[in-house]
Amino acid sequence: MAGGSSIPRGKFQEGDLALLIDRKGRRYLVTLKSSGSFQTHVGVLPHSEIIGREQGESLRTSRGQGLLALKPTLAEFVLDMPRGAQVIYPKDLGNILVLADIFPGSTVVEAGLGSGALTIALLRAVGESGSVVTYEVREDMAAKGMANVRAMAPHPRTHTLRMGDIYQGIQEKDVDRVVLDVPEPWQAVRWSAEALVAGGIFLSFLPTVLQVHQLVLALTEDSRFQMVETVEVLLRPWNVTERSVRPVHRMVAHTGFITTARRCAPRKGALSVQANASEDALQEEGSVE
Numbered sequence: 250m251a252g253g254s255s256i257p258r259g260k261f262q263e264g265d266l267a268l269l270i271d272r273k274g275r276r277y278l279v280t281l282k283s284s285g286s287f288q289t290h291v292g293v294l295p296h297s298e299i300i301g302r303e304q305g306e307s308l309r310t311s312r313g314q315g316l317l318a319l320k321p322t323l324a325e326f327v328l329d330m331p332r333g334a335q336v337i338y339p340k341d342l343g344n345i346l347v348l349a350d351i352f353p354g355s356t357v358v359e360a361g362l363g364s365g366a367l368t369i370a371l372l373r374a375v376g377e378s379g380s381v382v383t384y385e386v387r388e389d390m391a392a393k394g395m396a397n398v399r400a401m402a403p404h405p406r407t408h409t410l411r412m413g414d415i416y417q418g419i420q421e422k423d424v425d426r427v428v429l430d431v432p433e434p435w436q437a438v439r440w441s442a443e444a445l446v447a448g449g450i451f452l453s454f455l456p457t458v459l460q461v462h463q464l465v466l467a468l469t470e471d472s473r474f475q476m477v478e479t480v481e482v483l484l485r486p487w488n489v490t491e492r493s494v495r496p497v498h499r500m501v502a503h504t505g506f507i508t509t510a511r512r513c514a515p516r517k518g519a520l521s522v523q524a525n526a527s528e529d530a531l532q533e534e535g536s537v538e
């Protein structure tokens with residue numbers, strides 16, 4: 250998928266991504282080529298009729314069906330893009346950016362690339378003056394993931410793909426953030442501590458509690474990490490119409506857990522400081538009955 254303008258603003262140009270939505274809400278992601286055409290059971294729409302138009306117009310197919318044309322948001326792209334591996338869902342992407350405190354100009358080491366959803370979100374957040382280095386072990390994943398990154402990321406020159414195993418080490422030094430979506434992140438805890446600046450943030454996304462438990466034990470054992478915290482993000486969409494206001498019948502029940510920790514000066518025997526006041530401490534303060 251070749252990308253045109255990655256900025257989701259302005260009229261459609263050749264090479265842009267267009268999200269076409271039919272009357273029933275079905276969505277189709279296309280890359281615009283002047284010679285191309287979009288063909289479905291609701292008819293044909295030549296790309297030349299989309300190029301040069303403003304976003305938000307309803308365009309007619311050869312069978313008179315309306316298709317709403319918009320440039321995809323990051324969340325829409327992630328849900329509709331070609332996937333080689335399980336992607337991180339938008340609800341988690343947003344929280345990862347805030348919990349890891351990804352700031353413009355920051356340097357981030359990430360693993361692995363997968364389908365590229367998290368990489369795209371990180372690249373947007375670090376901006377033109379930041380950098381993202383992505384470790385990935387599989388060549389096939391790298392090819393698929395990079396096609397998505399190129400289609401959507403605003404400043405690809407701020408991205409470096411390193412074909413390598415993050416469990417074996419991290420080459421970068423003075424890194425602001427380490428963000429991991431790999432199955433055994435505890436194998437990268439030591440390297441992350443060596444790579445991170447003082448006060449830097451380690452974040453890991455994991456699908457099961459057994460993995461979270463093993464990671465938290467590894468972070469707690471390493472005297473350079475404190476403020477270890479794990480959260481799960483639940484998002485319940487609502488259906489709002491004139492006659493009915495209720496939660497939708499189906500929701501994504503489980504995606505994963507986000508664990509964060511801060512890189513601190515090595516502890517000398519003292520216990521690790523927790524991110525949240527313990528239940529005992531809250532009871533002492535009288536805030537828990």
Ligand SMILES: C[S@@+](CC[C@H](N)C(=O)[O-])C[C@H]1O[C@@H](n2cnc3c(N)ncnc32)[C@H](O)[C@@H]1O
Pocket residue numbers: 334335336337360361362363364365366367368384385386387390413414415416430431432
């Ligand atoms: C679940 S996918 C990542 C999905 C990605 N975060 C996204 O949002 O699309 C996990 C990726 O990590 C890669 N991986 C697994 N172990 C790794 C390691 N030790 N070092 C680097 N990459 C690794 C896998 O090949 C796979 O591409």
